[in-house]
Amino acid sequence: SGSDPNADFLFSGSMEVLKEAIDSGKIKNVGEAYTDGWLPANAQKNMEQFLTANDNKVDAVVAANDGTAGGVVAALTAQGLAGTVPVSGQDGDHAALNRIALGTQTVSVWKDARELGKNAAEIASQLADGKKMGDIAGAKDFTTPGGNTVKSLFLTPIAIT
Structure with a gap:
């Protein structure tokens, strides 16, 4: 859409x-x-x-x-x-x-929504404790289609064939 x-x-x-x-x-x-x-x-x-x-x-x-x-x-x-x-x-x-x-x-x-939820909660907890997104293990730069660079944590999708 x-x-x-x-x-x-x-x-x-x-x-x-x-x-x-x-x-x-x-x-x-x-x-x-x-x-x-x-x-x-x-x-x-x-x-x-x-x-x-x-x-x-x-x-x-x-x-x-x-x-x-x-x-x-x-x-x-x-x-x-x-x-x-x-x-x-x-x-x-x-x-x-x-x-x-x-x-x-x-x-x-x-994409396993359970893993997404678990990771989101863990990241939110770390951010609430004062950690910066860039300090979270596994965080990488991601450039959005609009050209903004943000720190992100990527999960591994599963191909079902």
């Missing part, structure tokens, strides 16, 4: 990984769109438009989350392409796990 800054973070991260291959011509980006409200139905409409504009020649899809991946898979299914086009998502939701088991979604990136 264009109104959610997380969409920009996810897009920037994806482009950071794919940029070199796109610039070299190894990968051709045939479309990108915000999915209003992160709704699967809107993702399906976006994907239908990409398929139409490219005569169904889409080799892979990087979806922002598993809900939008579900919309993508619905569009691919309508064209008989489900399971032939790799589709990524994130969140590890039940529907995505089923699609992975069926072979219509390739991967879901899961």
